[in-house]
Amino acid sequence: MVSFTITEKGYSLTDSRGNYGQQIVEDFTNGPEVAESYIGKVAALLHCRFLAEQLPIAFVSMDNMSHNGDILKSAIHTFASNWQENGLVTPEFVAYVNDPEKVSFPWSMIDKITPRPDETVAQMLRKDGFEEVDYKITQKNTYTAAFVNAEETEYLVIEDAFPNGRPPLDKVGVIFTDRHTVNQVETMKVTTCLNPIHTALAIFGCLLGYERISDEMKNPLLKKLAEKVGYQEGLPVVVDPGIINPKEFIDEVVGVRLPNPFIPDTPQRIATDTSQKLAIRFGKTIESYLNSDTYDVASLEAIPFVLAGWLRYLLGVDDTGKVFEKSSDPRMTEVSAFVKDIKIGDTTIDRLNLGALLKDKTIFGVDLVAVNMADKVLDLFEEMIASEGAVEKTLRKIVE
Template sequence: MLPAIEDDIKNGPEAPKNNMASLTSLMFARFKAGKYPMALLSTDNFSQNGEKLEKSVLTIAQGWEKNGLVPSEFVDYLQDDKKVSFPLSMIDRITPNPSETVSDKLKADGFENYQIFHTPGHTNIAAFTNTEEVHYLVVEDDFPNGRPALDKAGVILTNRDTVNDADEMKVTTCLNPLHTALAVNGSLLGFNSIAKEVSDPDMLNLIKQIGYVEGLPVVTDPKVINPKKFIDQLVNKRLPNPYSPDMPQRIAADTSQKLSVRYGVTIQHYIDDPKRDPKDLHFIPLVLATWCRYLMAIDDQGKPFEPSRDPMLSELQPKVADIKLGEKTDVHAHLKDILSNKKIFGHDLYEIGLGDVVEGYFASQISGVGAVRKTLEDTLSKYAKQI
């Protein structure tokens, strides 16, 4: 627990400093005013956001109760779903940092507030937002005190299971896995723009194989959003949009924390289905190998680059640090601790028959300068299906 939260739990609801404690304090005021019903709707961009919000609020409230700062009835109020709800939501809109390119265009067109301000904390702030016109907000319709007609503003209101299905569709199949494939490949192949990267035929074909061929057959259709149409829109309109100037390097951040969800869930579906076999996957294992190649921090031209932040870099990079492009090496000795790590992939990749596959792709990718591109071309030539 963060020290700021510990302090807020110790000091009680009167003068909270952390945002979550402030929210809990507001709920305590509502409780004292008459135990009025309330929906606390999280639109944080991660899975199970409502449940995480509920856990956070209850952690603080229960800490206050334990310290004798609030009555037990307040905790009961928060746990009464007829009084207080924590709806789930799935939010999807790609919104990178303010772009210098957009800023320059606004300046040229005579707009006054075109500047981007860079804070000491490395946050970029501007009066404009460069984002995409496409957006989705799927919300669990659980509002004990009523709600506005959100559906008239394009919000999809549905039940909890459907929100979960929509979230899994996006995070494990139709968007996030494609993003990560572009992130690690783009960093190695010298791209600094997602829009430019998807104009590359190999990159576009790669994400199509991951989305349409390997992921789509095992995704649960949430019904409120058509998964195939979602991918169609992503690859044909959203990712190629130059006015949403996203970068592979941004998406590559914290990849070790993302792989178990973005690929591990699809792999699990292949394990669970008796008619499927994880060894039928070709492009997901290729991306996992590419991420291991990324950890070397040497691009496909043999030049060093700065990897994006990741909490496991200091642990993982030493395992591949002494590999030299074009030199014979014991790939298994270097990768066995990585590929068997269930924390990273959600699976021991050797136990499910993918460890050796990933090793084979990695061995090809370190065979020399240009080998990442060559391995991708060869894999597409051998396994890609017509879309």
């Protein structure tokens, strides 16, 4: 087996417009023997294995993204098919890549909060006598270090699809199951039990001046918001995978994981790419309420509040009136344009203009206007821009 932890961007062969990168194009043309791109080199190594009697293998993506095995397969298949079209490999190689009895691409769900290397952890290591623990910050603002600071809690669920056998990783905590169950565990985590709570804390952590998620959990109002998002609004419509109890999972998230002071994670990091996260982290729950005969979407309070909080976040001004740097987001310029003329203290807003944003299913997962949630979101947004301190005041109203 080969495992991958290369971040979601590592699998991408194209730019934001869907065009192949120059190195990718050159690899398509030059063939596997001189491949230079990352995925190109992986595909070239697989071609070597194909030539060695088509030996079976499992390519296991362990990156935190839905259906990660399919994403990896698509990237490898793209190279194989382009090489075939250019006469650089045989059709049998493409067939080998597509044969799950020869090459498998299992889905997996991994859950372990691993923030970037932190100076407080480095200081602890120095005190204990460790050497060379200084970390480096690259030009792209990524961090590299000789140590990793991560939480003790960890889940790794992998589809049991290994055509050449596998190590007994289940003896050290890895859960092997079928693809359907892997998908259910991932859905439980991403749409209900962790990621929505994380995003809620990220948005309001930035607005209320926090620099640590663990410090936010000391604030009883923010802790109640986390609990309301998870227990009250998410849990009733959760996808139960059967192998992990959803309520116990949330218990661990709000009681152990997020309050952990030794996990120096920041709301600013979690707030990155929020426009790409809202549809999955909140839109799916809204859809579940819409499709339910038991629950009414009009009963939701915390989720509309978080969405209103994101609009408030787009102003780039915290609850004390201080300007802050918004986290990177591929749609930041576009979405910020909807609030560019809004100031703290405004008594009226252009609801029609903001309604156009709230209708965007690519951001929210649903048309918030069509499902009659837009007015509630805009009412809460108006409350949060009324004055300095209004964010905390509105938060108190929602959770108490």
